[in-house]
Amino acid sequence: ALTKALDYCGASIYMWQLSSEENWLKERENNPMASFYPEGELVIMAKDANFNNKDMRLCWKFDVYAHEPMSRAFYYIDAHTGELIFKNDRICTGVANGTAQTMYSGTRAITTDSTAVNNFRLRDATRGGGVETYDMNNGTSYGSAVDFTDTDNNWTTTTNDDHAANDAHWGAANTYDYYFNVLSRNSYDEAGSTIESYVHRGVDYNNAFWNGSVMTYGDGDGSTFTPLTALDVVGHEITHGVTEFSSNLIYSYESGALNESFSDIFGAAIEFYALGVANGDWIVGEDMTPSGTGIRNMMDPNIKSDPDTYLGAFWHTSSSDNGGVHTNSGVQNYWFYLLVEGGSGTNDNNDTFNITGLGVGPAAQIAYRNNNVYLTSSSQYADARSGAIQAAIDLYGPCSPEVEATTNAWYAVGVGNAYVPTVVADFESDITSACSPPYTINFSNNSSNAGTFVWDFGDGNTSTLSQPSHTYTTFGNFDVKLISDGGVCGTDSIEKVAYISIDSLNPCIALVGDPVQTGCSGVVYDPGGPGANYDDNLNLVTTISPLNAATVTLTFNSFDIEPGSGSSCNWDYVEIFDGPTTSDPSFGRFCNTTGSPGTIISTGPSLTILFYSDVAVTHAGFDATWSCTLNNAPPVSDFVASVTQSCDGVIEFTNNSVGIVDSVHWDFGDGYTSTDYNPTHTYQTSGDYSVELFVENVNGSNTNLKSNYISISRPPAPIVPDMSNCGQGAVTLSAGASTVNWYDAIVDGNLLSTGSSYVTPLLNTTTNYYAEEMYPATINTVGPLDNSFGGGAYFSNNQSLIFNSYKQST
Known part of the structure; x- marks a missing residue:
């Protein structure tokens, strides 16, 4: 029972495990036998202490009594089942308001809790599910982390840089307050979850990170960074949690750059909120860098060799840093700066701009709504622009100054066109043709200054969604029309004639994960399609199996799959199989470690593509074209039987014909035929039989005749004389054998009885019965009778005999 109680408590250290605590108790109670070790007492207790039930x-x-994490309670464990019936806490905590000397932000008011008159912890229960800050003591185990404690709730110690924990605690509280008070969001997950911060991670550790559930802060090495708990960094890390529970932007390439940028944006917004606009700045992490220059500059990204223009100077193009997530974030960072502060100039595209700033409040509302409502895990910079403009329309109305500033700020960083004060309808799609229905087209709405939309897909179907997908279910060429309504801004429409083509003559277009592709030519993309990275956690398959094909050629035009560790492709990969299933021979696994597969040619009429991605990091993927070589020859008939001699007459035939076979016809030589591809046939009488297989396709036919191929030697049937009876009555049937089975049908009949005779039920009509004599198999013994032969030998390894079994044995 005590083990159960300790399991329910789950502490890492208990008071009785510490000699100093045990000695203190003995002195306090003047009892050398006193101990914190729990002694069990049998009692009667109501479930959950509810005595009414x-x-x-x-x-x-x-x-x-637990030391870390600290708690003390009476645990009531069911003496029969081990169930926890009730836990009665003995340490009662209270909310306490304290002051803290932070490392970077001076003396600040903080909220803690109190477990005793002189014991306070960095735990704040007033905000959502709580704000809690723990000490990893320069270790790496979260389970070994302990509370920061203080005796008077005036947190002034600077020993071991412990005042950095005050920054983390105060910063987390302000981050919660900002999201709750300004953006109406309850904690990072909008569900009030506890915000946990772990400080002093590792030794000289130059990083801070969100791990999917908590924040973790290293102390830095003193030269690159001091403790990484600066206010904007705290807001940055918690915002990674916000993004995970909002757009969930994939941490790779453009989507990863947007992810990083949103953290920078709201890290700055939280700094302005907590310190006041006059005391905030646009430098990320300036407090924790000894030089004071920070790690990124949102006002001038180029200072840190980050781009301020999409695809412009300093744009990161390699796969390092997950595709440049910390570098290419500079584009949206500068967009946000211009949206807040305004500015004019000329970008790397030689486009001039002049923007009137909105201030931090409206700009942050637009950025937050974009991240929380419009963006998805694979969104790119173009999506960020359209989402931000739509967010501005939602919040402030079409043709508003906020929409104008949002649009022009994106134009300033090289994403999209400048603002025009009228509604402009526009749309596009990455894919506009397919070879067969059904086929789903994803439409991108590029309209300006519109809030409501009506789509006509040209096949009798419509939509009012902003960014719709539509599945075409018939062949044809389809006009697509979009009406964009901007209210006071006006209305505009655009129609693209024969924009979508579903025609068997078109090259087929597929994503890995689509059904079997039967067209002779086409393009296949990774599951992300032509315009986006692939997603995490994928395991998808597509087979290319053109009709009447002899071989399939697959040529990779572009290829970008996350490299594996070492020389293997063990994280993300493409694997190609020489056949219609993943059980067929593999051409290999490919990623950026191995390089592109290049051109692959199947040995038969099918290839299968498997795409796998793990839990993190995605790349652009691939596109590949396929073509087929048609089989212009008739098939060549060939077959084999499971056995050619049989006493029971049951023969299984396997069709081994070469080439494309559209239809088959078997003649078993006994008057029976079949059109099954691999039939099983039962011969009823003894004799020698010729078997013929006819095969055919669109190019011709072929016949294979094997003369006297099957020899059947069925044993003689038992002789049973016909019997008759005058009027209704039972009849006794007798066979000239002792081991006889009696049936009511010649094939698949019911076994009625076993023995040399059978008494029928009462009969009043002519009835047939069938007798089958059972012949026991002859036992054959092979090999010598004993081991008195040969010279003998000793073998130190395993020995075996290999037999060819041509029939199932029991």
């Missing part, structure tokens, strides 16, 4: 249990009661 009369669910009384016999329990062991234990006083469990």
Whole structure:
């Protein structure tokens, strides 16, 4: 029972495990036998201490005092089942308001809790599910982390840089307040989850990160960074949690750059919120860098060799840093700066701009709504522009100054066109043709200054979604029309004639994961399609199996798959199989470690592509074209039987014909035929039989005749004389054999009886019965009778005999 109680408590250290605590108790109680070790007491306790429900249990009661994390409670464990019946906390905490000397932001008011008059912890229960800050003591184990504590709630110690924890705690509280008070969001997940911060991670550790559930801060090495708990960095890391529970932007290439940028944006917004606009700045992490220059500059990204223009100077193009997520974030960072502060100039595209700033409040509302409502995991910079403009329309109306500034700020960083004060309808699609229905087209709405939309897809279907997808279910060429309504801004429409073509003459277009492709030519993309990275956690397959093909050629035009560790492709990869399934021979696994597969040619009429991605990091993927060589020859008939001699007459035939076979016809030589590809046939009488297989395709036919191929030697049937009876009655049938089975049908009949005779039920009509004599198999013994032969030998390894079995044996 005590083990159960400790399991429910789950502490890492208990008071009785510390000699100093045990000695303190002995002195305090003047009892050399005193101990914190729990002693069990049998008691009666109601389930959940609810004495009204009369669910009384016999329990062991234990006083469990934990040191880390600190707690003390009476645990009531069911004496029969081990179930926790009730936990009665003995340490009562209270909210306490304290002051803290931070490392970077001076003296600040903080909220803690109190477990005793002189014991305070960095735990704040007033915000959502709580704000809690823990000490990893320069280790790497979260389970070994302990509370920061203080005796008077005036947190002034600077020993071991512990005042950096005050920055983390105060910064997390301000981050919660900003999201809750300004953006109406309850914690990072909008569900009030506890915000946990872990400080002093590792030794000289130059990083801070969100790990999917908590924030973690290293102390830095003193030269590159000091403790990484600066206010804007705290806001940055918690915003990674916000993004994970909002757009969930994939941390790779453009989507990853947007992810990083949103953290920079709201790190700056939280700094302005907590310190006041006059005391905030546009440098990321300036407090924790000894030089004061920070790690990024949102006002002038080029200072840190980050781009301020999409695809412009300093744009990161390699796969390092997950495709440049910390570098290419500079584009949206500068967009946000211009949206807040305004500015004029000429970008790397030689486009001039002049923007009137909105201030931090409206700009942050637009950025937050974009991240929380419009962007998805694979969104790119073009999506960020359209989402931000739509967010501005939602919040401030079409043709508003906010929409104008949002649009022009994107134009200033090289994404999209400048603002025009009228509605402009426009749309596009990455894919506009397919070889067969059904086929789904994703439409991108590029309209300006419109809030509502009506789509006509040209096949009788419509939509009012902003960014719709539509599935065409018939062949044809389809006009697509979009009406964009901007209210006071006006209305505009655009129609693209024969924009979508679903025609068997078109090259087929497929994504890995689509059904079997039967066209002779086409393009296949990774699951992300032609315009986006592939997603995480994929395991998808597509088979290319053109009709009447002899071989399939697959040529990779572009290829970008996350490299594996070492020389292997063990994270993300493409694997190609020589056949219609993943059980067929593999051409290999490919990623950026191995390089592009190049051109692959199948040995038969099918290739299968498997795409796998792990839990993190995605790349642009691939596109490949396929073509087929048609089989212009008739098939060549060939077959084999499971056995050619049989006593039971059951023969299994396997069609081994070469080439494309559209239809087959078997003649078994006994008057029976079949059109099954691989039939099983039962011969009823003994004899020698010739078997013929006819095969055919669109190019011709072929016949294979094997004369006297099957020899059947069925044993003689038992002789049973016909019997008759005058009027209704039972009849006794007798066979000239002893081991006889009696049936009511010649094939698939019911076994009625076993023996040399059978008495029928009462009969009043002519009825047929069938007798089958059973012949026991002859036991054949092979090999010598004993081991008195040969010279003998000793073998130190395993020995075996190999037999060819031509029939199933029992």
